[in-house]
Amino acid sequence: GCFVFKPSPKKRRVSQKTGNDFQERNNDSEDTELRFVTCQSLWNQIKLETEQIQEDLNKQLFDNLISFLRQSHSEFQEKTTEWTCQMKSREIPTAALVLGVNVPDHDLTFRSVSEVLQNNITPYIALLEAKDCPGIKNLMQKLMGQLMDCYIEEDSLEDEDCVQVSQKRISCSMTSLINWYESVTKKTDKTPSKKRTSTSRHWQSPPVVVIFKDMESFITKVLQDFIVISSQHIHELPLVLIFGIATSPMIIHSLLPHSVSSLLCIELFQSLSCKEHLSTVIDKLLLTAQFPFKLGEKVLQVLINIFLYHDFSVQNFIKGFQLCVVEHFYSQPLSVLCCQLVDAKNRVNSLSHDQCENVRRLPSFRRYVESQASEKQVALLTADNFLKEIIQKLLEDLHVYHENYVSVLRCLHVFTSSLPKYPLGKQIRELYCACLENQVWETEEYESSLQLARMLNKSDLVTMLQQCVEIFVSSSGKEFDKTVEKLKEFLTQFQKLEEAFQEQDVSVSSQKDLQKKTDLYHLQKTLLELKESRRSKKLTKFEKLRFEVVDYIDSLVRNYLVPADHKTLHEIFYFNSASVLREHLNAAPRIALHTALNNPYCYLKNQALKSDGGSISNKAPDICIVYKLHLECGRLINLVDWLEAFSTVVTAVEGPNADAASSDQVDDIIHARFIRAVSELELLGFIKPSKQKTDHVARLTWGGC
């Protein structure tokens, strides 16, 4: 038994009802329609962006794959008669595609793989999944079905009848596949004019690509048989296999014996690691001023935790992000302003009075009001027009803040990511979370990273400064001209320092003295002296400069990396209800089941069920009563005792007078109710019939949840 949490306003449903869901709650003019439209357009943008990211990241892999496929059957194309080619046994070209354990993402990858191949190499692609192929027969059926279908797609309707004939006699053997392939390729040969498009893209005899989506789950025998069979016909049917591997390529050797793997010519292709993928996604979706919607610290943490702790799936991360978007626009009436700055300013002007009240109710806005002078306070709280002006100003502030934030964050990341032990995290996402959470400069980690930064050597420091300059130059923020200047000044100073240093030449180092004195006593003495001198010694120029640089970075951080929840009106852009998200994405079925049975009020919202402590109410559904009673029992439960307890509870409050009449004999109806409740519990997996004792059942769960 498992409770499925249905994310409330899921995209598909919303689009059908065109925003009606958004209206459900408040019927007033909270711009529901507009919010819905904004949400959709924003999501579409984000979706496009993520698809673009995916495509870019996979490009390298796909290019390699395509070139491999092009090469793989070049011999088949040319029909070479060279000696080596004759002598060599023909192996089946096989691409082992290592995709990582993030299985939910594979579907998308395979879809794009087959799309790319279809466009570049061959129209004949079959995607096989282990669950469809319990036997070689099913595998062949599936394979032929897919191949012949794709042929229909490729061709127009005129050939349909001949294909149907071949499908009717489902003799799913390799021979019929070969016949099919011959007929198809011959046809393209004969009528090149009709099919110019396909022949120009593909060769005369394009290879047949068979993709095994989840290699690990395939039954070994099926796979072996298929490989053996197809290797016998490789001369007639140019087959290419693609193995989708989630773990490591070792699995090929453990699944296939040498006699079979020697029939394959396996090349390895590795996809990008999912962590890098996630970094890029976060980089492009969150660390940018392009999208107005932002995630709060807790929410981002929940999403990242689900990714790192549970599934490694970028698709699920994006789904979670989508849920955040929808939830934000659904629950926050002011999210109508969560759009590009120009639109937002226009929309502010047309805000209704209710919406203005909503703004006034925002905690961050109230803080802002309190910090203002008293007459201004009055104006803010009473005059809508004045309020709107202020909102516009504040929105602009926020926009500028976001633009600057990203650049400074990246700049800080340049520094922290090269420190030993990474006190502020190696990845920028960790730094981002830390900065979102609270004022980062007050944390210990920040303190220690500054300490470490003060010990950086010069070459590192210079390269970092250069990187920072690049970041600021390319950033969209307008305030950074001065910063860039300042950083460049630092760089020139370092340059000068270097020149000065070279002129100065290495002064007589005390090291030389050390080497001369071999006497232990003298050595100790000099060492002590050295220590003294070093302590009292003034900082060198370089050290001074280094301090300056670090202090400057520190000032930048303090200026620009103020946490978002200190900003007025941040509620408009930031989605912060992590608990909602956790409830939806990280479901705990057993806990939910326990709450439902233990405290039915929680879900049923029936006033009569409001429980008062430990007692068992007879108003609760039967299964709840049975469940509560069974919690009090040990490993084995006596059914008769249980029934008696049940009937006591059920009849108890109906009146003590009726009690006497039915004390001995349990009512048939109550008996039936009991049996039904018990079998429901069994269905939910709490109990099972026991063989140890008759008329006993065994408990399967322990503890509160």
Added chain:
Amino acid sequence: MPNLEHPAYPSATLLHLESLVPCRESQVSMLLSIFGERQQFSFPSIFIYGHTSSGKTYVMQTLLNTLQLPHVFVNCVEYFTSRLLLEEILIQLQSCSSETEQTSHVPCDTFNDFVRLFKHAVASQELQDQTLYIVLDRAEQLREMEANILPAFLRLQELTDRNVTVVLLSEIVWELCRPNTGCFEPFTLYFPDYSIGHLQKILSQNHPPEYSADFYAAYINILLGVFYMVCRDLKELQHLAALNFAKYCEPVVRGEANERDTRKLWKNIEPHLKKAMQTVYLREISSSQWERLQRDNGEPGQLKGLSAHTHVELPYYSKFLLIAAYLASYNPVRTDKRFFLKHHGKIRKTNFMKKHEKTSNHLLGPKPFPLDRLLAILYSIVDKRVAPTANIFSQITSLVTLQLLSMVGHNDQLDGPRYKCTVSLDFIRAIAR
């Protein structure tokens, strides 16, 4: 070596046949004497067995083709159901006869139908006065089909009352094939493995046209010296020979050595072949990659083999789940309390180690454990509190599909599923780091 002799066939053909099947003369002459003359009835069924690539299929094919005997050749792996197999035989039979026009596809579901259709097919052509041979390659697969198929094939001659001989080719001995219910005993013939001399002779036969036979024979000699210890598969050796020959020729092509300079050539090729044994032969890197490497004169070290990529990145909790599963698989249940409880009381050392447990648990292999135990260990090895969310449970399932865990027995889910951990200690060490 006995020359092939048979009164029924012209001696030129026999000579040609002999040249095609080196080192298998005795088997061929035996077969020929069993077959007899074209019109004579032969033994109803012949069972030929021998190790992988001992020439069973090749010899049968060449024999039947050179002597132009009417035959049907079917691979039982390829035609995996009895229906497909029988239909394929009938289709090939149709194409055997030149006179009859290609009739449409006839469904043949049972052996009874097969016998009827077979009689029809044989009667309608000139096959009547010749023995027809039906060769079933990989005949051990017949055991997996319906129980009547193998016995029926063995006495096909009797069932159809036609001049037909069924030849079964298999890699296993007849005793393992024989059905328990008993059947007609076929004539069994054993093809022994090729000896090193045989391999040398066969491999040297197909030398490339540009080089002399002696030169190639010397190469084969070196090749066998390296590979004979690990591989006696003729096909594989031929493949390897073709792959590495270019490298062997290199000094000759460059003019550094002549064809007779065996020692120099040997020095050049030997380390190369050893490397090939560790890589290409095991299919760690593919043959095409190997060829590319040869062409670019690169070191094989640049290319990582398949086994080099052992590292698997797993989500945080999956790692812990797997470690917990490993602990549950290799530790006895009694020790759980000691290892995973903070206050486990004192340990009585004398009683703790029983004698039979002194053998390492790793030698005994993983033991199954129930889900509850896995979760209990998980909770105790993870520092933080772990909520039993749906994500955790789904991770267990996905570990099963990734074959890192395996489910033991397919009992009802309510009975509490039991798992085994299938990964090695090295793997666990790697992820625990």
